[in-house]
Amino acid sequence: MASLKVPANVPLPEEDAEQLQKAFKGWGTNEGMIISILAHRNATQRSFIRAVYAANYDKDLLKELDKELSGDFERAVMLWTFTPPERDAYLAKESTKMFTKDNWVLVEIACTRSALELLSAKQTYQARYKTSLEEDVAYHTSGDIRKLLLPLVSTFRYDGNEVNMTLARSEAKILHKKIEEKAYADDDLIRILTTRSKAQIGATLNHFNNSFGTSITKFLKEDSGNEYVQLLKAVIKCFTYPEKYFEKVLRQAINKLGTDEWGLTRVVTTRAEVDMERIKEEYLRRNSVPLDRAIAKDTHGDYEDILLALLGHGHA
Amino acid sequence: MASLKVPANVPLPEEDAEQLQKAFKGWGTNEGMIISILAHRNATQRSFIRAVYAANYDKDLLKELDKELSGDFERAVMLWTFTPPERDAYLAKESTKMFTKDNWVLVEIACTRSALELLSAKQTYQARYKTSLEEDVAYHTSGDIRKLLLPLVSTFRYDGNEVNMTLARSEAKILHKKIEEKAYADDDLIRILTTRSKAQIGATLNHFNNSFGTSITKFLKEDSGNEYVQLLKAVIKCFTYPEKYFEKVLRQAINKLGTDEWGLTRVVTTRAEVDMERIKEEYLRRNSVPLDRAIAKDTHGDYEDILLALLGHGHA
Known part of the structure; x- marks a missing residue:
């Protein structure tokens, strides 16, 4: 459930845009006004405000915010004001850059969004940065980490809830065998986690738990020293909890x-x-x-x- | 969140009582009618129906249900129609009887109800069975299990959310020491779990997890063979998840x-x-x-x- 609180009677986007424009004007910025408006509007309402702002004042609201605000507050306002796909594209771009590299954020975006949300972030990424997320991830990672992350951000997963129990049983066995051999970057193991639907992965991990008496993450815990294994654990955590x-x-x-x-x-x-x-x-x-x-x-x-x-x- | 679905316009208790009375009448019982009424009324509404039924037909609705229904369906309808304290008292009574003895149910009632709910179940127990839950538990259990269960059902726990972090830290250390020594029935360990507030126990178990890198239940897992340790795990699970x-x-x-x-x-x-x-x-x-x-x-x-x-x- 969302924590965002939107007022019962939302002002027209024209009124919000006007209040924001006033908040930027004159001596100093009215940060309280910015928060009281933007932090209480949902994604659709925020994009209406941006559209009206552009039409009525011939200025990009995001650029105005960038100009007027600074530091952590600016970053929070900017990230929030983005549409979800813009925000994900922006966060993913940061994560593939040299000084802000962050493989965990890539796992988070690849595994906690729906297939359509991820696709939409990737489309925005291409429109905005003129490269694909896939090529940037491939270029900025290597070895086992690339082997895991690249298919993770590439696959357009099936999002349905149907589950094949026979498949879950056989793939749970494969996972168990590979993990016992400590073959954490095994082709089959990566194939299962990066291509199966979330529902199917859930069923496979449940079978794993039922058959082998412990969850897969507990098996991985002993080797949690290296980054690859930690990323693997993050993938599983993002899918299941x-x-x-x-x-x-x-x-x-x-x-x-x-x-x-x-x-x-x-x-x-x-x-x-x-x-x-x-x-x-x-x-x-x-x-x-x-x-x-x-x-x-x-x-x-x-x-x-x-x-x-x-x-x-x-x-x- | 509750799964119970109550209609937007609930009939008057008089109407519900009349429909129920019709459902019992004549050749055979109308089980569908019983379900469509009772399974869609909340605890307060059900007790109104019982009161009106007694007043208008001079009969105890529960006794009517007992007479008309049988098997698992009867048990479900009866347990559901009870008020929550009556139901808990009934389940607790069963759990202390020789042939339906069930220490897990006692743990469940003692640990997943609020202090007031447990108290209220115990008052109903006394009114109904003319004994206290405590004496029945004490009489029907022995050894370590009695040492754990008796204070568990006795304590009127503090239900507030305040947490003492210093206490949490020191009691996490005690728990860790006792569990490492496999002194699972240690006085201090039992004192902590049976007398501290749920919020305080949560804080203690969180400190345990932070300081020793694993949750307390994982420590207990190895010894999960005996009933006492399993009950201890159930207590912790009921409190935390x-x-x-x-x-x-x-x-x-x-x-x-x-x-x-x-x-x-x-x-x-x-x-x-x-x-x-x-x-x-x-x-x-x-x-x-x-x-x-x-x-x-x-x-x-x-x-x-x-x-x-x-x-x-x-x-x-």
Whole structure:
């Protein structure tokens, strides 16, 4: 469930655009106004506001925000104001660049979005950066990591719920054999995880658990030292328990000395309209502190305000 | 979230009582009518119907149901028609009797209900059976199992959300030490699990996980052979992941040769008004088959119909 709060009576996009334009004007920027509008509109409403802003003021709202804001607050506002495919394309692009390389973000985007959402992010990626996500991932990775990540971002997975139990049984056996041999980058193992539907992978992993008495991630735990195995675990976590995957990203971002604002902003902006309520629940359960309180302790100012607004605080 | 579906316009209790009275009359019983009424009314509405039935027809609705119905269907209708405290008292009583002894059910009732719900079940128990739950548990158990179960059903736990992190840290250390020594029935270990608030136990177990790199249940897994350790694991599971605990009870009930109807009926009737939607979600995730389909495959007739109605099927 989403944490985003949209008011019962949403102002017309024209009114929102006008208020935003006023917020930029004059001496200083009215950050509170920006938050009170953008952090309480859904993706469709935000894109209407951008369209009306462009038509009425002949300016790109995103460029205005870029000009007026700065730091972590700017990054949060920008990421949030994007449409989901633009945001994913942007995050994926960062993740394939030399200094912002992040294989985990690629796994996250490839495995927690639906097939159509991933496709749509890849189309936006091409339109915007004039390259494909596939070629950038292939170029910037190597070895086993490329062997896993490339098909992961390439496949247009079947999204249906049907499950073939015979197949699940036989592929669970393959996975078990390969993992016992510590052949974590085996062709078949990668084929199963990168091409089967999420429902089918779920069935295979359930069979694994039923037949071998432990979940596959527990088998992998012993070897969790190297990046490849950790990515493999992240893939499985994203498929089976996305809310726990995101809880962990948030926990690590918040507990890190100095806070990892990129991770924090990314999870809050990408999940506020999707499943943030569930992630909050997991966060409380795993940390015995509500997520909003943990964020309020670690952040401040406008940046804190927008994160809390996206978590469901404040008037809507 | 509850799976129970109540119609937008609920008939008056007088009308429901009249329909039920008609369903009992004449040649044969109208089971469909009983389901269509009782399985779509919440606890308050059901008790109004019982009160009106007693007033208008001078008969106890529960006794009428007992007379008219039989088998698994009867048990499901009876358990469902009870108020939650009556139902818990009834289940607890069964669990302390010689031939229906079930320590797991006692753990389930003691650990997944709020302090007030447990108290209320114990008051009903006393009013109904003229003994206390505590004396019956004490009398019918012994050794380590009594050492764990008796305080578990006795304590009126604090239900607040506040958490003492210093205490969590020190008690996590105690738990770790005792578990490493395999002193699973240690006084301190039992004291912590049977007297601390659920929020505080959650914090302690989170600290355990953070400090020792694995959850406490994984430590216990190796020794899962004996009943005491299994009960200890059930206690922890009920506190931390009740929806997974109930998923497992359902999975085992359904997968059992011949189906364990008692377990199935118990979980469906006790959780339909509480968190059955979450349990259904976990069931699908863990079994790759929706719970309603698994139940439909394993049961039939009126029994199947009432279970599915309580899971949210049918007109409401």
